[in-house]
Amino acid sequence: MEKEKRYLTFALTKGRLAKKTLELLEQTGITCEEMKDPDSRKLIFVNEELRLQFFLAKGPDVPTYVEYGAADIGVVGKDTILEEGRKIYEVLDLGFGKCRMCVCGPESARSLLNGQELIRVATKYPNIAKDYFYNQRNQTVEIIKLNGSIELAPIVGLSEVIVDIVETGSTLKENGLVVLEEVCPLSARVVVNPVSMRMENERITKLLSELNRVICEAK
Ligand code: PRP
Secondary structure, three states: OOOOOOOOOEEEEEOOHHHHHHHHHHHHEEEHHHHHHOOOOOEEEEEOOOOOEEEOOOOHHHHHHHOOOOOEEEEEEHHHHHHHHOOOOEEEEEEOEEEEEEEEEEEHHHHHHHOOOOOOEEEHHHHHHHHHHHHHHHOOOEEEEEEOOOOHHHHOOOOOOEEEEEEEOHHHHHOOEEEEEEOOOOOOOOEEEEHHHHHOHHHHHHHHHHHHHHHHHHH
């Protein structure tokens, strides 16, 4: 008798990214009916036939689950991948959740960015900010970690600039701030555990090429 295939486990970022990912998976013929029940308190959902498992996690935890192999595959924003710096393979750009990581502030802060003074940078992404200022711009700055509503920082005088995600730009606009520099483009990515990639290469490669096909068709 053929040995039963092991489950491939997906860690999806709770919220919009998970919803979009499930829509995309559905287009490749992978469904998970259990996950659609809004009243369910279950944490892990199974597609028995395809031997797949799914669970939802907070964005920054997705790379952790994948690095440790608790999930074989993850879907998470590029911002989180960069910030967490885990040992995982980034294998596919899903093309949704597009936005930009930017240095922002009042227009008046532009000159400070090129000056000699030590400036303060508030951000939810201290590693990305550090890499950008220290390694790319060669500028020493003071980085202040915040957990949300980052746009407040330059308004109330906590920092001169911020490093934050800009999507539509309306939060900046409504608060009298502008994009001063772009750090990098962002979108949802598929990440894979390096050992899973070797051990389950055939299944994972097939799945990725199916996803890629659906993404290309939608373009
Ligand atoms: C994000 C980001 C910006 C805003 C950008 O915050 O930190 O504040 O969205 O979007 P926009 O360019 O379309 O206005 P989020 O709403 O995730 O909440 P947070 O402030 O708690 O991080």
